[in-house]
Amino acid sequence: MTGPIAFISSMPSEVQDSYLASLRAAMPGENIVPFDLLTDAQRQRVDIAVVARPDPVKVAALPRLAWIQSMWAGVDQLLPALGSKAPPVVRLIDPEMSRTMSEAVLAWTYFLQRDMSAYARQQARLLWRQLPYRKPSQVSVGLLGMGELGTAAAIRLADAGFKVRGWSRSTKRLPGIETCSGESGLDLILRESDIVVCLLPLTPQTQGLLNIERLTQMKRGAALINFSRGPILVENDLLTMLEREHISHAVLDVFSVEPLPQESGLWRHSSVTVLPHISAPTDNETAATVFADNVRAYRSGGRIPANVDLTRGY
Structure with missing residues (x-):
């Protein structure tokens, strides 16, 4: 029994x-x-x-x-x-969670590719200005984390026409997607991507991974999406890079403390989109x-x- x-x-x-x-x-x-x-x-x-x-x-x-x-x-x-x-x-x-996460990654990648954050800032200034259009094929997206969620997101982005690279700590193979691993692979992803998407698990090795040194490695004007876990990203370092205009925009669904405290500078920063941990609900x-x-x-x-x-x- x-x-x-x-x-x-x-x-x-x-x-x-x-x-x-x-x-x-x-x-x-x-x-x-x-x-x-x-x-x-x-x-x-x-x-x-x-x-x-x-x-x-x-x-x-x-x-x-x-x-x-x-x-x-x-x-x-x-x-x-x-x-x-x-x-x-x-x-x-x-599989439904993988589908939902890939949907969220694609949606917010489009948000950045179509300069929606920039247009929102222009609206606040009553500024009418058309920005150059970038095709998905002209936008390089680097995915950090190639587990079930990262793999699904990579395939969906590639199907939408984006140039996709995936990084994981150990070597992964995914047909039609360029993948890399190790420190040299991480350097490549950060250096070459127009949009970096973090889908890594939180482990002792990934905590604080996206710190000032690694954010500095990102292409100037690149954007960041973090849909994994808050402590992987050092939030104060991100704010520093946003103030330096090295990073153009950050879409954040996860934070070191949740709910995000009202005193956090992320709430009011014009180059940050704050989401309440909703990218892939169970x-x-x-x-x-x-x-x-x-x-x-x-x-x-x-x-x-x-x-x-x-x-x-x-």
Whole structure:
């Protein structure tokens, strides 16, 4: 007899209820129970937990836990909270999230390619001036991070006609897309790109990666999109490069502190677009379907889904 699946989250109750409804619809044969409603006997039998901003004390209270399913693609906050003795953590790999992220990357790349930020600044000054048009084929986009999300974004940008390069810490191959790796590859991406898009996971190696030295390497007048994690970018260094007009515009969906504090200079800077972490929200229904497939594979053969390498952080 299989035990219940524990649902552990610190999100608002209405958000939790929405997640639970989708999970239960995708797995009608499973007993999915919020942690606080589990009896002591049930907690002893739980072998799977699905989590979103979980309390690590609650996770530790499940002694037979075999693996943890995150409802998000990023696990940078989850891993430190759970510690090195946590059971395997499976991050969300959802084709719908990849589609949504690639859509966002393409949309904001168009925003920069069509000079929409410049036209907004001109409108504020009551200035009527037409800027030269750049075709997508004249715009080089460098993608930092070639995982599921980065790969989907690279393909979508290339299909739209942009010149695309992708960078990752280890060598990746993607048909029709130029890829590079290592420090020399990162230097190339920063030096040659008109728009740099960051989709890297947050790890000890990527924290603070986009600092003053690397932002200085960017082509003068280039733009930056950060849709990954806030701490990868040193925000004060970005502001410095914007004031120097070395970077023309930054589209930021993630920040070191979220919500972005009202005193942050990013809010009021005319060359910054602030978004409230919305580039690729989890789709409850498709995420639940992914999780259901993982559970079925585990129930039928005991196979734990591909999980996070704790040494790499992704």
